[in-house]
Amino acid sequence: MVHLGALDYAAIAAYFLVTALIGVFVARGRTTSDDLFLAGRSLGPLAVGFSLFAANVSSDTLIGLPGAAYRTGISAANYEWMAGVVLIFTALFVLPVLMRARVTTMPELMERRFDARMRKYLSAVTLFLSIVLDTAGSLYAGALIITTFIPGLTLWETCLIVAVFTGIYTAAGGLRAVVYTDVMQAIVLLVGSAVLATIVFGKFDYSWHNVVAAVHPDKLSLIRPLDDPGVPWLGLLTGLPIVGFYYWTMNQYVVQRILGARDLRAAGRASVIAASLKLLPLFLMTIPGAMASVLLPGLDHPDQVFPTMVATFIPAGLTGLIVAGLIAALMSTCSATLNSAATLVTMDFIQPRRPDMSPARLARAGRITTIVITLLAALWAPMIQHFQGLWAYLQQVFAFVASPLVATFLFGLWSKRLGASAALRGLICGHAFSALFFVARELGWIHLHFTIIAGVVFVATALFTWMWMRVLAARDRPADDDRRIAVIARQGLQRVPNDVLWAAAGVLAATAVILGVFW
Numbered sequence: 053m054v055h056l057g058a059l060d061y062a063a064i065a066a067y068f069l070v071t072a073l074i075g076v077f078v079a080r081g082r083t084t085s086d087d088l089f090l091a092g093r094s095l096g097p098l099a100v101g102f103s104l105f106a107a108n109v110s111s112d113t114l115i116g117l118p119g120a121a122y123r124t125g126i127s128a129a130n131y132e133w134m135a136g137v138v139l140i141f142t143a144l145f146v147l148p149v150l151m152r153a154r155v156t157t158m159p160e161l162m163e164r165r166f167d168a169r170m171r172k173y174l175s176a177v178t179l180f181l182s183i184v185l186d187t188a189g190s191l192y193a194g195a196l197i198i199t200t201f202i203p204g205l206t207l208w209e210t211c212l213i214v215a216v217f218t219g220i221y222t223a224a225g226g227l228r229a230v231v232y233t234d235v236m237q238a239i240v241l242l243v244g245s246a247v248l249a250t251i252v253f254g255k256f257d258y259s260w261h262n263v264v265a266a267v268h269p270d271k272l273s274l275i276r277p278l279d280d281p282g283v284p285w286l287g288l289l290t291g292l293p294i295v296g297f298y299y300w301t302m303n304q305y306v307v308q309r310i311l312g313a314r315d316l317r318a319a320g321r322a323s324v325i326a327a328s329l330k331l332l333p334l335f336l337m338t339i340p341g342a343m344a345s346v347l348l349p350g351l352d353h354p355d356q357v358f359p360t361m362v363a364t365f366i367p368a369g370l371t372g373l374i375v376a377g378l379i380a381a382l383m384s385t386c387s388a389t390l391n392s393a394a395t396l397v398t399m400d401f402i403q404p405r406r407p408d409m410s411p412a413r414l415a416r417a418g419r420i421t422t423i424v425i426t427l428l429a430a431l432w433a434p435m436i437q438h439f440q441g442l443w444a445y446l447q448q449v450f451a452f453v454a455s456p457l458v459a460t461f462l463f464g465l466w467s468k469r470l471g472a473s474a475a476l477r478g479l480i481c482g483h484a485f486s487a488l489f490f491v492a493r494e495l496g497w498i499h500l501h502f503t504i505i506a507g508v509v510f511v512a513t514a515l516f517t518w519m520w521m522r523v524l525a526a527r528d529r530p531a532d533d534d535r536r537i538a539v540i541a542r543q544g545l546q547r548v549p550n551d552v553l554w555a556a557a558g559v560l561a562a563t564a565v566i567l568g569v570f571w
Contacts, residue, residue, distance in 0.1 A: 060372025067376045070236065095312045099235055101325025103309050106238035108135070108299075108326075109333060114245070114378060115193050116446075117333055118341030118361070119354030124282035125271030126570065129338040130292060131283075133563050136327035138296040140556045143323035146301055148545040149465070151316045156399050158302050165464050166472035168404070173476065174457065175400040178304050181453060182393045183429050186305060189446050190386050191215055191433035194378060200359045207434045214379075215386065215430035238329075244374045245336040251365045252340040255347055263343060271342045274570045287503025291451055294510050295503075298454035302461055304396055320552035327559045331566065386429075394422040451506040452490050456482030459513035470517065474524050478517025485512050 095103075120128035155161045159178065163171035195210035256262040264272065278284045283292070300306055313319035344357050351360060362374050398417050403409060409417070436445060460479045464470050486509045492498045493505070500508070 057372075060375065063372035063376050064379065067240070067379060095309070095314060095318065095322075097313070097318045097321035097325060100309050100313050100318065100322035101329070102235045102238040104139075104300075104306060104322065104326035105329040106235070106241060107306060107309070108330075109238075109241060113333070114241075114337065115196070115355050115358050117337040118344065118357045120282060121271065121338045121341030122345050122351070122357045123354045124280070125268075125273060125276070126334065126338045126342050127274055127276045127280065127282040129334040130274055130288050131296070132330050132333045132338070133566060134288070134292045134296050135300060136330040136559055136563060138293060138300045139323045139327040139330070140559060141297075142301045143320045143552060143556060144548055146465070147310065147319050147323065148316060148548065150307070150311065151313075151319055152545060156311065157396055158304055158307055159396065159400050162461070162464070166475050169476055170472060170479075171400055173479065174302075175396050177453065177457065178302075179393055179396050181303075181449070182305060182396070183425060184432055185446055185449055186303075187215075187386055187393070187425070187429035188433040188436060191429060192436040195433065196355070198375070198378065211430045211433040215426045215433075240376055242329075242332065242336070244376065244378075245333075247370060248361060248366065248374060249336045249340045252343050252347070252361060255365070256343065263339075266346045267342050268345075271345060272339075272570065274567060281501075283503060284501050287501050287507075290507025290510075291455075291501075291503030291505070294455050294458050294506050295447070295450050297462075298450070298458045302454075302457060305393070308395060316546050317549045317552065320548055321555070324552060324555040324559060327556070328562075331559075331562060334566065334570075393425045397421045397425075448502045451502045452486045452509065453483070455506045455509040456486060456513040459510045460517060463514060463517050470521055471524060473527075474517060474520035477520045478513060481516035481520075482509060482513025485509060485516070 117128055117132075150161065153161055153164065155164070157175065159171040159175035162174050191211045191214060192207075194214060195207050198210050198214075199205045199207060253263075256266065270276075275285055275288070276282055278286055310319045310322065313322055340361065341357055344361055348357065348360055348364065351357060362371060366374055398421055402417050402421075456479055459482060460475055463478075464475055489498065489505055489509060493500065493502075
């Protein structure tokens with residue numbers, strides 16, 4: 053059990069105070085929906101880049117990555133560097149389309165490309181994932197650790213307290229408050245993780261040779277065989293890019309930050325900054341987890357690795373910094389998902405039904421929606437304890453639900469012939485196929501890693517969509533086809549700046565070096 057001292061509680065209290073002050077400060081005089089949901093499209097690359105990183109590396113990552121490395125090795129870090137590759141792909145091929153369209157939500161872009169049915173479908177699925185996965189998962193992971201550090205709090209109480217606090221400052225300040233606090237939270241998170249990683253590395257006399265000699269070689273390899281329980285090589289090639297593409301390009305709570313950038317140059321630079329930061333978790337979170345398999349053998353559950361490392365290795369006075377980092381990670385993701393979920397409800401459901409609503413009234417509706425979604429996520433979060441594990445809960449649901457969405461999005465992005473009805477029917481068939489695959493896997497009829505299943509579902513959805521496109525043919529070409537095709541037309545797109553291209557090449561080169569070292 054970790055016992056916090058007066059300085060630790062003071063650090064945590066100071067963090068909460070600063071966060072609240074930021075929310076109040078940025079909310080002054082900003083009442084329109086564009087201010088609330090997109091920060092007036094005025095954000096710079098540093099703010100957006102750090103915000104992308106902080107929103108992604110939440111409490112479930114701080115717990116999940118060391119835990120996965122403790123159990124199966126550092127192959128869990130494949131999710132991290134692959135995210136950087138996906139971000140660069142997005143910066144080069146998707147961001148020019150998004151920034152030209154000037155949409156508020158990704159479902160809005162799908163409506164422009166297809167029709168209102170596709171917008172509602174994607175928005176509903178994204179909203180569901182945002183509440184039960186992103187927000188509830190982060191609340192659960194954070195509450196699980198906070199209750200370890202602060203005895204006397206229950207899981208329900210902690211989820212509710214953190215959710216309500218996050219919901220209030222998010223509702224007040226909107227995306228600008230989310231992004232500004234994310235910058236602070238990313239710094240705290242990186243510093244806290246670096247302190248812990250340095251101390252753990254010190255147990256091996258700061259010698260990588262000693263680490264290699266002590267830790268089993270399989271746990272220090274990124275590329276794993278086909279039967280590996282962590283991330284098999286085939287899943288690395290198929291499932292991870294697909295799930296990563298959804299997360300970094302279609303997931304509203306992530307892409308909303310990019311949509312708030314002031315221009316394409318800022319958005320591109322932000323994506324490269326985030327891609328660079330995503331190389332750090334391998335060294336700050338995953339490798340320390342693999343080291344802990346030697347230093348702390350015999351733990352009952354992998355999720356105990358991070359709090360046990362803190363309790364065992366962190367000296368008095370620094371524990372508060374680590375707990376503040378946990379809270380920072382938790383609140384970064386929660387604030388992001390809450391703001392994006394409110395955006396989806398307000399812009400994809402309320403505004404189409406009430407097109408005469410003023411920007412101020414839309415903003416008010418968004419704030420009310422934020423509070424409601426906060427309570428729903430807080431109520432669901434403790435239920436995750438009844439599932440087999442948080443990491444499996446998050447990654448498997450993403451693999452089954454997101455893969456058909458990615459197939460439809462990419463098909464529609466690059467094929468001018470795909471009509472709205474064929475796209476919608478193909479997507480529905482893809483999700484039905486995915487559901488059947490999930491049942492068969494749970495019943496033991498199919499034994500495939502979920503990352504491989506993501507690739508299978510992606511290909512199946514593309515085939516379903518192609519078949520419907522052939523069946524419907526000319527009947528599925530609306531009168532305003534030219535306008536819908538113009539959304540994805542490559543002609544007239546703003547060119548990605550050269551500095552972004554060179555920076556992206558540098559990140560890819562660094563990624564290649566890491567893969568070469570930890571092959």
